[in-house]
Amino acid sequence: FGYDARDAAKHGAGHPEFWFYITVASLYFSGLMEDVDHICSYPGHTDTPKKITANGLESILARLGKCTRASYLHDLILRHSTAAKSQPIKASDRLFKNQLSTIRLNKFPHSNLAANARKTPISLRGKRVLVVDDMITSGRSIESARAYIEAAGGQVTMFGWLKTISAPYMALNAPIPGLKPYEINTITNEPASTAHSYQAGVIAQNAAAELDDMLKRFVAWNI
Incomplete structure (x- = not known):
């Protein structure tokens, strides 16, 4: 099922x-959406905006926002400089500062895929943001998003579409000192983090088999 999920997240296929x-x-049903005010997706590794398609991740998240009365802000997090893509590089070269130094928050994001951006600057103070990443390798990307949103006074719930099973999840130990959320920041020192084992974090051991079975039944479903 992982190939189908990846194709859906990356290309709107599958x-x-x-x-x-x-x-x-x-x-x-997990209750994670009860106090979410905004939803946003994490940008790709280049500074080129993602192409929004009818069946892509952005459209799916916009529909989720409508279902839960949370505004979807697809460009709340901006990539201002290209960062190294996590999957093909060595684990030792996957650094928080590569992500922290190449993103910033957008004061005037688009709401629910509207043609025009908001006219007044957004305030995240006291708001909870659901951050969605299509592919989590080590967690450094989505953790960097958390650092920026928390620096802006918000709270974060993180959701990953897919997770690389061979890599531990790296969590930041503390806020980044002096981080200016709406400006370009240059982080020179790698912040301290804690590694969490992938296998130790799996709560539902049968989830993969259940998902595979559900997808097969969905594909064979005749309405």
């Missing part, structure tokens, strides 16, 4: 409707 239903059900 069976995006299935993953939309799974995502909405997981977030809703």
